[in-house]
Amino acid sequence: MIEKHYDAVVFGGGSAGLAAAVRIAGQGCSVAVLERENELGGILNQCIHNGFGIQRFKEDLTGPEYAERFIEMVEELDNVSIFLETTALEVTHGTPHSVFAYSKRYGVIKIECRAIVLAMGCRERNRGNIGIPGTRPAGVFTAGLAQRLINIDGYIPGRRAVILGSGDIGLIMARRLTWVGVEVLGVIEIQGYPSGLTRNIVQCLNDFNIPLYLSHTLSEIRGKDRVTGVTVTPLQDGKTVTAKSFDLDCDTILLSVGLIPDNELSRKFGVSLNPETGGPFVDAGLMSSVPGVFACGNVLHVHDLVDYVSEESERCASFVVEYLNGTYNPLLHHPIVSGANVKYVIPNKYLPGMTNRFYLRSLIVKNKAELVISLEGEPLKRKNLAHVQPSEMVSFSLDEQDLSRGSESREKKLEVSIY
Amino acid sequence: MKNNIYDVAVVGAGVVGASIARKLSAYACDTVILEKEWDVSFGVTKTNSGIIHGGFHYPTSTLKGRLEVLGNIMFDRLQQELHFPFRRCGILAAAFTIEEMKTIEKMYMQGVENKVIGLELCNRDRIHSLEPKLNPDVVGGLHAPSGGVIEPYHFVFSLIESAKKNGVELRTRFKVVKAEKRKGHFLIQAENGESLRARYLVNAAGLYADEVSAIFNAEHLQIKPLKGQEFLLDRNAAGLPGKVIFPVPSIVSKGILVIPTPEGTCMVGPTAIEQKDKEDLSTSQSNFATVFHSARRLIPKISERDIITSFAGLRPTLKGNDFYIAISEKQPELIQVAGIQSPGLTAAPAIGEYVKDLLKKAGLVLTERPDYDPFVDEIPRIRKLSPYEADALVQKEPAYGEIICRCESVSEAEIVSAIRQGHTTMDGIKFYTRAQMGRCQGGFCSYKILKILQRETGMSIEEITKRGLGSNLITDRVGGLAVKDPAAAPTGTEEVK
Amino acid sequence: MERKMVCISCPLGCRLTVTWEDENDIAVKGNKCAKGESYAQEEILAPKRVVTATVRAATGAVRRLPVKTNLPMLKGYIPALLNRIYKLELRPPIVRGQVLLKNIEGTGVDLVATRNLKKV
Known part of the structure; x- marks a missing residue:
């Protein structure tokens, strides 16, 4: 068995893994990137639409363009080893951590390293997770799988489609299907508001007059071998109004009903997971409950812009380098928790004496909201937010000055609320 | 084959037909097994709960009670020969009241009478120490250590592979639609126009045993489907028990169970709802509450958050509720094997023996084949190997190093062997390898499997199906459909800056 | 209005x-x-949109090459443009940003590759 040693191993060569690898290697540490697919870039490769990089590069890029910028950076670094078509199946934490990575080319490689970056991304919720009743015919696809089939392989899964869920991938796919000649009969959303970005509603649905059925649910799938239709039922006060149900004759159903951080390997490391995000609990440096195991990107929590993923992953990488240099002290980190109307705040800890950046998701939909960070019930910082809704991630920072008052207090726990 | 006439045609390649065919393969006898679906095990067996029952549910006076006990003890040897996932994890029946304990005692006595080995009555402490995840309100119950779990479809795949190895012929997509009694044989015709001849016929057609019986002018049977819906839970589910957990049974069914599958996932169900349609496998939301309420009563940690998928199956029930396995009184060369619902899977190996004896009785001469080889090669499964064993394997066969299904750790080599065994639909590959069966339900691996299927079979992408005719997955290629002008959408002026 | x-x-x-x-x-x-x-x-x-699509690659590491219009395109032109894009077939090597269709229908908009396509 081949054995290798690196300072850090990055699990996943998508947007998070690439950004982390570039930053870690840029600081002189040796890095291995393990990627399951036959190329770097992850899901960005199938996101051939534009809208990426506006924050990061101040340019409107497509997914492949955004990915290639990072791929080129990583390829220029000679202390990064890329392992394509390689899957880590067994891992054990310790000093050092060890990883057994499987590939056709090398067999099983045993890799030892001091730090791990979890950057495996997320997976899609599927029919089983949401329990749509009816038959089980061919023609039901998750939106991401359909996107992959169309954009990478050039395969069209059907001719008349209904999309369940108004998440961004579902919206993007409504346009993509239309643009390859598939008729999209409608997008069905159980909530009373769309869960994707507004610009996607405009460009992907309104442009093509595709109906968006808010507060509706898919109550039945029909068809023995292949989908022949669905029944759509409106909801009123959370209850289905069966009398107002209607049928759509489609041969294809795309599901865009949410993403789940893919933490199988994290579990094998013994990392403790946050039920709110589906990702690891992390401290201010994005280190999990297992020393030396860090997490960033969609494996940590589902982001709505890749630009945020890159930012978070680079930040994570800087702490990985500190860890490798022996200057990382998790004992100095203090907790920050969700207060009123907040689903989650990431990271779960802050470090006084530096600028801490946080991402949070709101539980409520509100215009002119206020974000309040408080210590022992006393507001420490306030921020006005023009509009909040669960589908749009909110970011904020706390700098040394904001946190200076906390250093005098005995109680260190911060609470974040939205009012 | 004498004059192109088979000695025996077995109709139905579910667990019953496969067990019979495999048994016959030990004898010098030309056997063909006929299946209407594209792959074996695609009927009733596919959705079986996969329990090897403990021999205490039915009295010795019933045929199913006797065959269940006989079948149960045959599985260890079968597994050594055929390598299917099987574990004698034990079965518990849990009682919540003193009243229920009385039923438990009856089942215990029934089991003892059936000569089941190792049955024990448990008090509260004993049952909770055997299964710590049980509801604390459970007051006691029955423990059947000989009970276990199996992958039913995999069992069938192995039986068929073994049967084929010993000369049995398999014809899939062969739906029997017409039969004629000729001199000394039946002429059997399929929907697709194919036909063949056989001297003896075994009707193991599951849900359609009544129709097959009618086609052969044998007994009038009436098979009524009894639907069962089940939920598959993630292997990380907190409620995953160590043993199969039964409630105290009702008259209709054995109740909602919690089943640890042999591959480490968890199953809850099944419901028991009578219906007419033999094709209707639809699931319903109302069953969800029934199943989870009952399952949580047994194991409170069972959670709907862990659901991977839900599916429904149909039990082929016959009036009288016992198995009907006999030489037809109207057609002395036909053996009826009908009404094989629970515990049919457990009883299947014993049914194989029983039907073989009936065929002898009906006049078929059976002599043992000197070259009979009961063993099939075990296909390595990457998830069962240590990294060191896996490395050695990949050095010899690189395709074992390419992990196609990340959720269930299935390699490319395993997919290829499924295809080479004749499993060329997406579901066939799923049941053979477990790829697409895990938590992502094929989201990450199906496009890779589609590619391998095209490469290995030469099929075009449009020809690949989920489970046979009509269940195609891809309709067109990009560029194959014209992009229409969305006339309704507002268009811009023709001015160009 | x-x-x-x-x-x-x-x-x-x-x-x-x-x-x-x-x-x-x-x-x-x-x-x-x-x-x-x-x-x-x-x-x-004059509403305009950036168009993204894929073009068949004759040979290459990927089967389809992603492309985009370098500028937003008048909406009315988009379906015809897409049908035209799907008839194209490209031979690698292609570099990111390479112009594949120039000045489409006189609009001044070009179709460009959005990733590199190496020769195999």
């Missing part, structure tokens, strides 16, 4: 109210920056 729309110039998504008597006099309300005003003007007069 009045139309409500959401500005998609940036992720902020300002909710605009656009009123006009004729095409020379378009009033925009609700925008937080100047982009909102020009967006609304364009949406009324």
Whole structure:
């Protein structure tokens, strides 16, 4: 068995893994990137639409363009080893951590390293997770799988489609299907508001007059071998109004009903997971409950812009380098928790004496909201937010000055609320 | 084959037909097994709960009670020969009241009478120490250590592979639609126009045993489907028990169970709802509450958050509720094997023996084949190997190093062997390898499997199906459909800056 | 006339109210920056979108090469453009940014590759 040693191993060569690898290697540490697919870039490769990089590069890029910028950076670094078509199946934490990575080319490689970056991304919720009743015919696809089939392989899964869920991938796919000649009969959303970005509603649905059925649910799938239709039922006060149900004759159903951080390997490391995000609990440096195991990107929590993923992953990488240099002290980190109307705040800890950046998701939909960070019930910082809704991630920072008052207090726990 | 006439045609390649065919393969006898679906095990067996029952549910006076006990003890040897996932994890029946304990005692006595080995009555402490995840309100119950779990479809795949190895012929997509009694044989015709001849016929057609019986002018049977819906839970589910957990049974069914599958996932169900349609496998939301309420009563940690998928199956029930396995009184060369619902899977190996004896009785001469080889090669499964064993394997066969299904750790080599065994639909590959069966339900691996299927079979992408005719997955290629002008959408002026 | 729309110039998504008597006099309300005003003007007069698609690759590491228009394209031209794109077939090597169709229908818009395609 081949054995290798690196300072850090990055699990996943998508947007998070690439950004982390570039930053870690840029600081002189040796890095291995393990990627399951036959190329770097992850899901960005199938996101051939534009809208990426506006924050990061101040340019409107497509997914492949955004990915290639990072791929080129990583390829220029000679202390990064890329392992394509390689899957880590067994891992054990310790000093050092060890990883057994499987590939056709090398067999099983045993890799030892001091730090791990979890950057495996997320997976899609599927029919089983949401329990749509009816038959089980061919023609039901998750939106991401359909996107992959169309954009990478050039395969069209059907001719008349209904999309369940108004998440961004579902919206993007409504346009993509239309643009390859598939008729999209409608997008069905159980909530009373769309869960994707507004610009996607405009460009992907309104442009093509595709109906968006808010507060509706898919109550039945029909068809023995292949989908022949669905029944759509409106909801009123959370209850289905069966009398107002209607049928759509489609041969294809795309599901865009949410993403789940893919933490199988994290579990094998013994990392403790946050039920709110589906990702690891992390401290201010994005280190999990297992020393030396860090997490960033969609494996940590589902982001709505890749630009945020890159930012978070680079930040994570800087702490990985500190860890490798022996200057990382998790004992100095203090907790920050969700207060009123907040689903989650990431990271779960802050470090006084530096600028801490946080991402949070709101539980409520509100215009002119206020974000309040408080210590022992006393507001420490306030921020006005023009509009909040669960589908749009909110970011904020706390700098040394904001946190200076906390250093005098005995109680260190911060609470974040939205009012 | 004498004059192109088979000695025996077995109709139905579910667990019953496969067990019979495999048994016959030990004898010098030309056997063909006929299946209407594209792959074996695609009927009733596919959705079986996969329990090897403990021999205490039915009295010795019933045929199913006797065959269940006989079948149960045959599985260890079968597994050594055929390598299917099987574990004698034990079965518990849990009682919540003193009243229920009385039923438990009856089942215990029934089991003892059936000569089941190792049955024990448990008090509260004993049952909770055997299964710590049980509801604390459970007051006691029955423990059947000989009970276990199996992958039913995999069992069938192995039986068929073994049967084929010993000369049995398999014809899939062969739906029997017409039969004629000729001199000394039946002429059997399929929907697709194919036909063949056989001297003896075994009707193991599951849900359609009544129709097959009618086609052969044998007994009038009436098979009524009894639907069962089940939920598959993630292997990380907190409620995953160590043993199969039964409630105290009702008259209709054995109740909602919690089943640890042999591959480490968890199953809850099944419901028991009578219906007419033999094709209707639809699931319903109302069953969800029934199943989870009952399952949580047994194991409170069972959670709907862990659901991977839900599916429904149909039990082929016959009036009288016992198995009907006999030489037809109207057609002395036909053996009826009908009404094989629970515990049919457990009883299947014993049914194989029983039907073989009936065929002898009906006049078929059976002599043992000197070259009979009961063993099939075990296909390595990457998830069962240590990294060191896996490395050695990949050095010899690189395709074992390419992990196609990340959720269930299935390699490319395993997919290829499924295809080479004749499993060329997406579901066939799923049941053979477990790829697409895990938590992502094929989201990450199906496009890779589609590619391998095209490469290995030469099929075009449009020809690949989920489970046979009509269940195609891809309709067109990009560029194959014209992009229409969305006339309704507002268009811009023709001015160009 | 009045139309409500959401500005998609940036992720902020300002909710605009656009009123006009004729095409020379378009009033925009609700925008937080100047982009909102020009967006609304364009949406009324000549709505444009960036088109992204894939082109068949004759040989190469990937089967389909992703492409985009380098500028937003008038909406009315898009279906015809897509049908034209799907008839193309490209031979690697292709470099990111390479122009594949120049000055489409005289609009001044080019179709460019959005990733590199190496020779195998």
